Amino acid sequence: MIAPRWLPLALVATFAVSACSSGDEPADQSSRFSRSAPPAGGSTPARAAALSPERYSAELTAQAGPVAKALAGIGRSRSLKALGERLERARVAAAEAAAGLGVLVPPADAAAEHADYVAALRDLTDDLDDLRESVEGRRLCTSGAVLARLGRAEGFEAVRSAGGDLAAKGDYPAEVATVKVPAARDRRLANGAFVRSGARSGRGTLTVDNGTGKDAVLTLVRGGTKAVSFYVRKKRKAKIGGVPDGTYRIYFTGGADWDGKARAFTRDCGFQRFEEPVKFTTVRTGNLIRFSTWTLTLQPVAGGNARTAEVDPDGFPR
Structure with a gap:
């Protein structure tokens, strides 16, 4: 009887540039390089002004809110197909939030926390992509198993920590990793049960x-x-x-x-x-x-x- 079947590497080129001089030119190389003056009438672009706390809070709601909603939806999956789709939805939400928040200038007192939060969202995006691939490969097969693995993922913990730090700075709705994650388990029934x-x-x-x-x-x-x-x-x-x-x-x-x-x-x-x-x-x-x-x-x-x-x-x- 036959048993079941359970079953870019980047090359970075660096180029060394050296200055060559003829015998008629001064040996002092520093005299050969000068900083160009700005063109007449030109100006240096002004740095974007920081958002007010109220505006920043609104942006957080708009960008990070969908992440919390998508993460909460993972546990409601009742099939492997739905589970994969919900993980992809959460991955897209996290990626869009990282991109949208990454171009903002937060209030000055929250700049460091904001940077940490954006970086954590990028890490969470990668975690969710890995989880989706695990579902497709049948390594994870239920929403509970996915959430248990998500709870141990570095990106999820980083978002939870950074979101808490950001929220502590003011009325900033950044705590998106609020979904309850179960512990990993290894349950078995008795043989013949x-x-x-x-x-x-x-x-x-x-x-x-x-x-x-x-x-x-x-x-x-x-x-x-x-x-x-x-x-x-x-x-x-x-x-x-x-x-x-x-x-x-x-x-x-x-x-x-x-x-x-x-x-x-x-x-x-x-x-x-x-x-x-x-x-x-x-x-x-x-x-x-x-x-x-x-x-x-x-x-x-x-x-x-x-x-x-x-x-x-x-x-x-x-």
Whole structure:
């Protein structure tokens, strides 16, 4: 049986410039260079005036407000697609805020804090981009896992610190990193534990050999109904009985940290199904009762005859 498939460098050229003189020119090189006088009637551009505290506060609201809103939206994602989209929305908001605030001249007493805040927003932009890539690569699979990783990101902590410092200078709404971040976890169920028990009034049995390096959850689907789901720890076997007669499609997901509420692994997740359905039957002949017993392996085995296919995570039965 076949196991699932869990799964610019810049060249900077520098040029040395030297002055050469003929024998008729003075050896003192300093006499050869002079600062050009400004053109007649010309003037040096005036530095932009600092914003008033009230105007600066309004600019912060306009530029940084969307960042707080976008960050808060991450936790409301209910699918991997939505999670990726919300992370991209937050990344764009942070990048636009950094660009918009970067050209402003804040009140003089908040200049240092303002500079730190803009730099932190740029770092947060990079963090959010990394998180989006992790979701696309299935290294992070739920909003909780993303927020836990975000809480440990340098840019997020820098924005939280710089925003607090800026807010302490006056009525400056700069505290955008207010989203609650959970702690990273590593939850597991007992081997063979049911995620969904279902009706188990039959005689069929199913044994799953999980020789992979990840815990897994197997789900049997009959028609459009999720009949039963159960947990199989890595490097372990689990057996369930009482499977009613019928034809079932078998789906499985593997990963780390099982979130029972979301019914999903939060990290390093994969989603697949066996291509061929499995049929359970019970046959009575005289005093004999024969029933189906199936064994599935999730790792490669010699002579295996079960093929698997990838499944859209957002269409996976939970």
